[in-house]
Amino acid sequence: xxxxxxxxxxxxxxxxxxxxxxxxxxxxxxxxxxxxxxxxxxxxxxxxxxxxxxxxxxxxxxxxxxxxxxxxxxxxxxxxxxxxxxxxxxxxxxxxxxxxxxxxxxxxxxxxxxxxxxxxxxxxxxxxxxxxxxxxxxxxxxxxxxxxxxxxxxxxxxxxxxxxxxxxxxxxxxxxxxxxxxxxxxxxxxxxxxxxxxxxxxxxxxxxxxxxxxxxxxxxxxxxxxxxxxxxxxxxxxxxxxxxxxxxxxxxxxxxxxxxxxx
Amino acid sequence: xxxxxxxxxxxxxxxxxxxxxxxxxxxxxxxxxxxxxxxxxxxxxxxxxxxxxxxxxxxxxxxxxxxxxxxxxxxxxxxxxxxxxxxxxxxxxxxxxxxxxxxxxxxxxxxxxxxxxxxxxxxxxxxxxxxxxxxxxxxxxxxxxxxxxxxxxxxxxxxxxxxxxxxxxxxxxxxxxxxxxxxxxxxxxxxxxxxxxxxxxxxxxxxxxxxxxxxxxxxxxxx
Numbered sequence: 237x238x239x240x241x242x243x244x245x246x247x248x249x250x251x252x253x254x255x256x257x258x259x260x261x262x263x264x265x266x267x268x269x270x271x272x273x274x275x276x277x278x279x280x281x282x283x284x285x286x287x288x289x290x291x292x293x294x295x296x297x298x299x300x301x302x303x304x305x306x307x308x309x310x311x312x313x314x315x316x317x318x319x320x321x322x323x324x325x326x327x328x329x330x331x332x333x334x335x336x337x338x339x340x341x342x343x344x345x346x347x348x349x350x351x352x353x354x355x356x357x358x359x360x361x362x363x364x365x366x367x368x369x370x371x372x373x374x375x376x377x378x379x380x381x382x383x384x385x386x387x388x389x390x391x392x393x394x395x396x397x398x399x400x401x402x403x404x405x406x407x408x409x410x411x412x413x414x415x416x417x418x419x420x421x422x423x424x425x426x427x428x429x430x431x432x433x434x435x436x437x438x439x440x441x442x443x444x445x446x447x448x449x450x451x452x453x454x455x456x457x458x459x460x461x462x463x464x465x466x467x468x469x470x471x472x473x474x475x476x477x478x479x480x481x482x483x484x485x486x487x488x489x490x491x492x493x494x495x496x497x498x499x
Numbered sequence: 500x501x502x503x504x505x506x507x508x509x510x511x512x513x514x515x516x517x518x519x520x521x522x523x524x525x526x527x528x529x530x531x532x533x534x535x536x537x538x539x540x541x542x543x544x545x546x547x548x549x550x551x552x553x554x555x556x557x558x559x560x561x562x563x564x565x566x567x568x569x570x571x572x573x574x575x576x577x578x579x580x581x582x583x584x585x586x587x588x589x590x591x592x593x594x595x596x597x598x599x600x601x602x603x604x605x606x607x608x609x610x611x612x613x614x615x616x617x618x619x620x621x622x623x624x625x626x627x628x629x630x631x632x633x634x635x636x637x638x639x640x641x642x643x644x645x646x647x648x649x650x651x652x653x654x655x656x657x658x659x660x661x662x663x664x665x666x667x668x669x670x671x672x673x674x675x676x677x678x679x680x681x682x683x684x685x686x687x688x689x690x691x692x693x694x695x696x697x698x699x700x701x702x703x704x705x706x707x708x709x710x711x712x713x714x715x716x717x718x719x720x721x722x
Contacts, residue, residue, distance in 0.1 A: 430556055432548030440632075445573025451561040468562065469548025471573055 265362055268294045270491055271382055271406040272361075273369045273419050276304025277477050278461025279412030280352050281325070281484025282491070287359035289492055294404065295361055298368040298387045303349040304414065310475035314345035319443065322478025325485070329355050340476075348477075369413065370401045372422050372457075379456030381405035382419070407498055408491050411459045412484070417466035420459055429454050432469025442471040443479030450486045452494065460487035501527045501593065501711075503668065506534035508599040510569065511627065515598070520657050521664065526711050534597060536584070539566035545580040553577070553606045571601065578603035578618035578626075591621040594671045596664060598625045602632065616663055623667040630659045635690040654691055662688070662697060665712060669704070678704055 270286050272279045275297035287293045295302075309315045318326060318333075323341040326333045329351045333343035357363075366387045373381035385401035411419035423429045446464045453459050459467050460483045473479060503525065507515050512533040522529050536542055543558030543566050555577075565571065581603060589595050603626045604612040614633040617625045626633070631654055662684045669675040669685055678685035681693060683701040688694045699705075699714055 429559075432556060441572035443573070448565050448570040448572065449561060453559055453561070468559070469546070469556075471575065 261362055262364070265292070265294045265364075266404055268292045268404070268406040269495060270294075270408045270410060271296060271404060272410040272412055273382060274304065274412035274414060274461070274463075275299075275302040275353075275363065275365070276412060276414055276461060277306040277349075277352065277480040278463075278484035278487065279304070279410065280306075280356050281481045282410050282412060282460055282487040283361040283484075284352070284356045284359050285485055285488030286491055287356065287361040289488075290360075291492070291495065293361040294406070295356070295363045296367050296369060296382070296384060297363060297365040300366050302353050302363065302365060306349040306352065306477060306480075307345045309345060315342050316345045316348050317342050317476045318478035318481065319476055320478075322481050325478075325481045369418050369422075372409070372419060372426075373403050373405060374426075374428075377455060379409045379419075379423070379454060380407075382409055407456070408494055409457050410487050410491065411457060411463045411467075412461050412487075414462040415466050417459065417463040419457060420453060420463060420467045423454055423457065429467075431467045433466060442473045443476065445470045446473065446479045447482050447486055450483045451490055458487050458490055458494075460484050501672075502530060503527065503594045503596065503664070504530045504532065504589075505664075506532050506589070506595065506597045508597060508601070509533055509535045511598065511600045517657055517660055521660065524661050524664070524712055525668075526713060537588075538584075539563045541584060542566045542571075542576070542581075545577045545584075547575045547577055547604055547612050550612045551610055553612075555580075575602040575604050575612070575614070577612075578605045578615050578624060579620075582618045582620050582622065582624050585624060586621050589622060594668055595622040596625060596667060597622070598627060598660075600626070600628050602626055602628050616659065617667065619667050619670050623663075623671075625660065625663050625667075627656065630654060630656055630663075634688060634694060654694065658697070659694060662694075665708065668711065669708065673707060675704075675707070 269291040270293050272283050272293065272295045275295050279295060283293050283295050306316060307314060309317060318341050320339040323333055326343055326348065331343050331348045331351045333341045336342045367384050368387045368390055369382055370385050371383035372379050373383060381404050383401045383403045385399060389397045389399045409419060411417055413419060417431060420429060420431050424431050449464050449468045449470065450460050451458060453467055461480050464470065464483060518531055540558065540563050543562040544555050548554065548556060585597050602614060603618055603624060604614045605618060607613050614629055616629040616633045617623055665684050677687040678701055680686060680701040681696045682698045683704055684697055684699065685704050686697060700708060
């Protein structure tokens with residue numbers, strides 16, 4: 237009789253482990269310091285910095301996979317480029333990279349993206365993937381959380397998906413939802429801010445502009461990454477990621493300042 | 500006595516390399532002065548937000564703060580509004596030009612904004628970055644950029660500056676708007692290839708402008 241390799245456990249134990257693990261986490265994170273909507277490079281970078289600073293961070297991602305467009309560079313080619321000084325962040329994350337020309341660095345997308353995700357997990361942030369942003373929670377004139385639902389709910393006919401969403405509270409929300417700027421747009425629907433929509437004119441300095449404009453656009457809401465482009469109407473960018481990483485880092489720095497003010 | 504006043508916006512003033520080039524180009528006096536816009540709210544207000552809409556928005560506080568701190572990389576301004584604002588603050592009885600690093604664009608009849616090297620009216624604004632970005636480049640340049648690689652932009656800034664200043668002077672003094680001849684400095688160039696074809700003044704404009712410019716510096720090969 238052959239010896240078993242894996243321990244014997246019952247099916248109900250496996251199910252219980254998943255339920256207890258997930259719902260324990262969900263209950264704990266009904267209230268966080270910061271909720272980050274979107275797990276692309278800017279959202280992940282912000283999550284890593286905030287979690288490293290021992291803040292309670294929850295990242296919401298509508299897809300099953302994390303990383304957004306950071307797996308792939310341009311034209312489905314899985315090399316990602318960053319411009320100086322963003323290679324220092326690759327260095328920090330332990331991502332191997334090469335200098336292509338002065339100031340331009342190239343790394344393997346899968347390596348860079350998986351290292352960044354891993355760094356966020358190591359820092360202690362938690363994820364809700366397959367979870368879609370639905371609405372904002374506004375309290376006393378500031379963003380105080382978000383409303384979410386399972387992503388599949390949105391994809392099914394309404395007649396069979398009358399599933400109410402749930403609300404999660406936080407001191408701050410970071411919109412890292414890319415060009416869609418879903419969170420900022422929701423504030424616009426309520427007449428609280430006016431976004432400009434990202435422009436299609438390309439200028440070399442558009443990454444700088446994204447970093448410079450990363451910040452709080454409404455009490456409690458910080459925008460980062462390509463969402464910055466949409467909110468401020470900045471020119472579009474080329475397929476380089478340094479601006480995204482640095483914007484995420486700046487969003488975290490601003491969030492830390494705001495959290496200090498709220499204490 | 501005719502003279503031209505050229506304002507150079509801070510912080511470009513400190514690194515501006517063309518004082519002597521411009522002085523030796525014109526036969527009349529050219530006076531330079533450092534310039535600073537004083538209303539960050541207005542500058543944030545006239546930013547272009549969409550290439551196909553001429554709409555202005557109340558700025559976010561961070562945009563006004565970034566204007567104050569000079570963090571304006573990647574920002575594009577409505578050139579007509581910027582020029583109107585500039586004209587309010589200066590004497591326009593003699594030709595006056597602002598040279599800036601800001602990117603400027605104007606809304607065209609095709610319903611889209613286009614980056615500009617110069618915007619002219621009672622005075623003129625020349626964008627040094629516009630000199631690099633506004634003229635269309637050969638296809639290769641855009642292909643390289645689409646993959647994230649920088650390719651050298653071959654533009655002789657000194658030559659283009661002389662062309663733009665002379666175009667404004669001809670407009671200011673003679674109401675002359677551009678020249679159809681592609682070798683003429685008054686030709687309205689839209690591409691880097693067109694700029695390369697400019698060699699001097701056509702016969703008509705040589706007669707008009709021979710007493711105000713020294714044309715020899717244009718033949719300089721210096722980039």
